[in-house]
Amino acid sequence: xxxxxxxxxxxxxxxxxxxxxxxxxxxxxxxxxxxxxxxxxxxxxxxxxxxxxxxxxxxxxxxxxxxxxxxxxxxxxxxxxxxxxxxxxxxxxxxxxxxxxxxxxxxxxxxxxxxxxxxxxxxxxxxxxxxxxxxxxxxxxxxxxxxxxxxxxxxxxxxxxxxxxxxxxxxxxxxxxxxxxxxxxxxxxxxxxxxxxxxxxxxxxxxxxxxxxxxxxxxxxxxxxxxxxxxxxxxxxxxxxxxxxxxxxxxxxxxxxxxxxxxxxxxxxxxxxxxxxxxxxxxxxxxxxxxxxxxxxxxxxxxxxxxxxxxxxxxxxxxxxxxxxxxxxxxxxxxxxxxxxxxxxxxxxxxxxxxxxxxxxxxxxxxxxxxxxxxxxxxxxxxxxxxxxxxxxxxxxxxxxxxxxxxxxxxxxxxxxxxxxxxxxxxxxxxxxxxxxxxxxxxxxxxxx
Numbered sequence: 001x002x003x004x005x006x007x008x009x010x011x012x013x014x015x016x017x018x019x020x021x022x023x024x025x026x027x028x029x030x031x032x033x034x035x036x037x038x039x040x041x042x043x044x045x046x047x048x049x050x051x052x053x054x055x056x057x058x059x060x061x062x063x064x065x066x067x068x069x070x071x072x073x074x075x076x077x078x079x080x081x082x083x084x085x086x087x088x089x090x091x092x093x094x095x096x097x098x099x100x101x102x103x104x105x106x107x108x109x110x111x112x113x114x115x116x117x118x119x120x121x122x123x124x125x126x127x128x129x130x131x132x133x134x135x136x137x138x139x140x141x142x143x144x145x146x147x148x149x150x151x152x153x154x155x156x157x158x159x160x161x162x163x164x165x166x167x168x169x170x171x172x173x174x175x176x177x178x179x180x181x182x183x184x185x186x187x188x189x190x191x192x193x194x195x196x197x198x199x200x201x202x203x204x205x206x207x208x209x210x211x212x213x214x215x216x217x218x219x220x221x222x223x224x225x226x227x228x229x230x231x232x233x234x235x236x237x238x239x240x241x242x243x244x245x246x247x248x249x250x251x252x253x254x255x256x257x258x259x260x261x262x263x264x265x266x267x268x269x270x271x272x273x274x275x276x277x278x279x280x281x282x283x284x285x286x287x288x289x290x291x292x293x294x295x296x297x298x299x300x301x302x303x304x305x306x307x308x309x310x311x312x313x314x315x316x317x318x319x320x321x322x323x324x325x326x327x328x329x330x331x332x333x334x335x336x337x338x339x340x341x342x343x344x345x346x347x348x349x350x351x352x353x354x355x356x357x358x359x360x361x362x363x364x365x366x367x368x369x370x371x372x373x374x375x376x377x378x379x380x381x382x383x384x385x386x387x388x389x390x391x392x393x394x395x396x397x398x399x400x401x402x403x404x405x406x407x408x409x410x411x412x413x414x415x416x417x418x419x420x421x422x423x424x425x426x427x428x429x430x431x432x433x434x435x436x437x438x439x440x441x442x443x444x445x446x447x448x449x
Contacts, residue, residue, distance in 0.1 A: 031182045032088045034063045037078060039094040041069035047123070048101055052093050054124045054346040058198065058224050059091075060141040062181070079359055082108040089180060092360070093118075103350060105176060106359045113362075114176060115354040116220075124345030135226045135342040144181045145196035145224070149174065152202050165218050169355055169366050173218075197341065199223040218352040218368070225341040232297055232336045296339050 036056045038044050056065050092104040101118040128134035152174045177200060203219040261267060355366040363384050
């Protein structure tokens with residue numbers, strides 16, 4: 001008798017888990033995920049739309065790269081779906097009535113929110129047009145970039161000087177940006193998975209050389225690079241041979257990457273003469289194209305198979321003997337590589353203007369242009385405490401109304417007077433009931449666009 005078929009994709013209890021593949025205790029659920037959104041789709045303009053696409057590519061792979069915004073979408077729609085989808089960060093791009101481009105970086109579900117003004121930006125296509133050998137695409141976006149942060153904490157100020165941004169807010173901004181990407185472990189993270197780097201550099205406006213107009217700014221410069229590595233220590237002819245082999249591999253898989261040396265009398269002609277190399281490789285350019293333009297040289301472990309040694313064996317191999325013989329880097333499986341950074345884009349110059357407690361709405365923790373006295377701060381605390389109590393009271397009334405309706409419906413059902421045409425979604429309150437109970441204001445407080 002044939003075995004009964006077991007559903008493994010859609011059946012309850014299938015091994016694939018939930019439909020979206022994310023569980024509460026899985027490692028994928030703990031990794032940060034982001035959504036890059038245009039607020040007011042169609043009203044921000046084509047340049048900001050392309051900037052949003054470039055930022056989504058920069059945030060790969062932990063972002064919604066195929067997100068489609070609509071004119072009718074509001075902020076509450078995205079915040080409501082952030083929890084079920086496991087989204088931890090919202091990057092909201094918008095344009096003000098005066099034409100300024102703004103960016104809000106919010107942590108869900110409770111905040112805080114960092115408000116930035118995008119003072120300058122360059123798209124990825126503009127960055128690539130200015131380069132001689134542009135990079136992009138391929139397998140570089142399969143892993144998150146390496147985050148490098150510089151000068152985020154301001155240096156110590158002289159006596160009597162007041163900091164423009166409080167120390168706790170500087171630490172808060174550092175923590176928010178660090179949580180954008182999953183942390184790496186130097187012991188377990190393979191070097192081959194680090195293909196990009198995201199650089200965040202804070203401009204130092206607290207020094208004495210800056211003007212008074214720029215002294216209170218918190219400005220970040222964002223750059224996005226691809227990491228290119230090449231082997232060093234090889235002669236120019238060997239590098240030309242390897243480059244020609246790669247070109248032929250791309251053109252045809254049948255030739256197995258071997259250059260055609262039939263027109264040459266000796267292999268030395270190919271290795272020493274650039275014009276002969278061009279003939280053999282079918283149009284390969286001069287030797288200057290294969291020159292290694294380096295920013296730095298590092299030593300990494302080779303990719304070939306080798307015996308795993310413990311610390312004592314490695315120390316014994318590195319130790320110089322009495323005769324003066326020692327193991328070379330090649331014998332240890334270590335090779336030198338030249339590291340080069342090629343900019344991918346986009347570029348952005350961000351100026352922080354405001355820090356809020358909630359998700360795009362809540363008590364203002366810091367503002368660049370507005371300063372309040374201690375008396376005004378106390379008054380604001382009283383106002384926010386009153387709002388909090390009103391919100392708790394409205395939620396209590398709503399819960400009581402829902403419980404009352406459930407009891408009334410249950411009583412009607414027992415008496416046999418259940419109306420079959422009654423709306424099944426009677427537990428939720430309609431718009432009139434929200435307004436009659438004073439709950440409509442709670443909806444408006446959530447949205448602050």
